Amino acid sequence: MTNLDIRHRIEARISQGEFLANMLLLVHKDSGNVQADFVERLCSIATTVRALLEGNGLLQKILYQPSTYWPEQRGKSYAFVDGGVASVDLPSAGPIGIRVGSYLVRPGDESDSRERFKIELSLVDDLYSPNGALYDDDFLDLAKLRDAARIVSELSAGLSLARQVDGDGPPDAVVLHGPLVNPVAPYGLDGFPPFGLGACRQFVGDNDWHGDDRDRQFVSLYALLLEKLRETGTPVVGAVERSVGRDPIFIRTALDGLLKAREAETLLEQIRSYGLNDAALLDVVLVEGEYVTPLAVGRQGARNKWPRFWEEKIGRYPKALTTYLKPSALVQPFRVEAFEDVRNLDSVLALILHTSRLLPSYGFPVGLDIVDKFAKVPAWLSRGVKGQHQVVLLKQALASGDPRAVSFAKRVVAAKGRDWLFRPEA
Structure with missing residues (x-):
């Protein structure tokens, strides 16, 4: 070019x-x-x-050849995973509803078993319930609690698929919607509650698993799930559609090995001064079907921002083998992450390219769009979660015999979202 x-x-x-x-x-x-x-x-x-x-030989290209590619996939199976979170508007606590779906497809199979949809994991709980299965304590940042639950739930579903033993065994590849390795420091703050033991056993897929409070914290549990997922040997990748971060971390990693430190920093300063992240810059660098040779990228950020209590654990987190793939001329490249010892990554990237070209003007693995619509929690189900929460709350209040608790529960049942009765006092 x-x-x-x-x-x-x-x-x-x-x-x-x-x-x-x-x-x-x-x-x-x-x-x-x-x-x-x-x-x-x-x-x-x-x-x-x-x-x-x-x-430096870091640009590679996949030829888009659907007429020959798809017949070659006959007999293989591929799974796509995504999760949905219920939107529950209640003033009483932090109720949450999560379900993670999978879409497994066997290209070329014309039988009824060609496609399979399945809810791999489903959780409904109260983030503020001290006796709940999901969290054991209170924490004010509900957004972080929901993110942590969603991240762990989706990875758990990927683990279940990757070590699947029934039927034909695990799929030839599992594609997760989102990063494979997330930054964990924001979830290691003081007071961040551990998951309940029952939820952890469901995540790990082992009813005999025993972990103390530290083992059940997000930072520990997420690391354990990543380790178990890696041990399966099944190729698992995460596909990230939108890169919203401003730091061109992938380009920075590439330049570290290509230029002297001062030259690399000068170029990076120019990139940052124009507000360019990895996807924006690589959009005009790469041509259709090109991707950068995968590089191991640390996703945990600056060490001085890690919570001291978790420094050792975060320091052992795996790097993400990362590349950017540009599926077509008019579509921004998206990020693909895998483990450093992943098998057959070239084949998985070819799958991602060809599934990204199945719909015109789409440009992302269509299997993820399918499972996203399947796993999304509809409004009627969110209303069901809300109703169930109200019933349980009222029953618990009546059983307590505390008039104040009964009065509060009645107000919750009668309230609509951010009711004025629940505004914080000045």
Whole structure:
């Protein structure tokens, strides 16, 4: 790809509304000729990055050949995993409903067993219930609690599929919707509650599993599930559709081995000054079907931001073998993560490319779109979770014999979402 090709790609992206936020970053520096300056500088940065990757043999390409690819997949099976969280609007606590679905498909199979949909895991509980199966204590940041429960639930479902022993055994590959290795420091804060023992046994798939409070904390349990998933030997990858982070961590990892430290930092400063993350920059660097040779990337962030209590555990977390794959000319590349010792990653990337091209103008593995719609918790089910929670709360209040608890439960049952009765006192 020439410098002129990159310029044309950048100008085409700008005409489609891309890079608008990036250009706005330059306005306060130089309001005149902002777009022209942006195109010129981005073209220079992209040309430099492509030359470095290409010159060092780090660019690879998968040919899109559906007429020959799909017949070759006959006899294989592939699983796609995603989870859905119930939207429960109650003022009393932190109720949660999660279900994780899988979609398993056997290309070329024309029998009734070609496709299989299954709810791999389902949890309904109260985040603030001290006796609940999911969490043992209170924690104010409900968003983090829900994220932790969803992440662990989806990984647990992937583990169940990867070591499947019934039928034809595990699938030839499992594709998770989202990162394979998430940053865990935000979930290691003081007061973050452990999962209940019953939930942990369900996650691990072992009714005899015993773990203390530390073992049942998210940071420990997530590490255990990753280890067990890796031990299965089944190729498991995570596909990340939208890269929202601003730090070009993948490019930084690549440059560390290609340039001297000062040269790499100078180039990275230019990339950051234009607000470019990995996906935005690689969108104009890569061409259709290209991907960067996978690199081991640490996903746990700066060590000085790790909770001291978890430093040793976080330091042992696996790196994510990471690449960016651009499925077609008009679609941004997306991130694919795997374990460093993954088998047949080239075959999995070919699967991801071909499933990303099955729908026009889509550009992401279509199996994940299918399972997303299957696992999504519909409004009627969220209302059911809410109703069940109200019934249990009222029963517990009546059983306690405490007039204040009964009064509170009645108000919860009668309230609608963020009722004025439950506004915090000034």
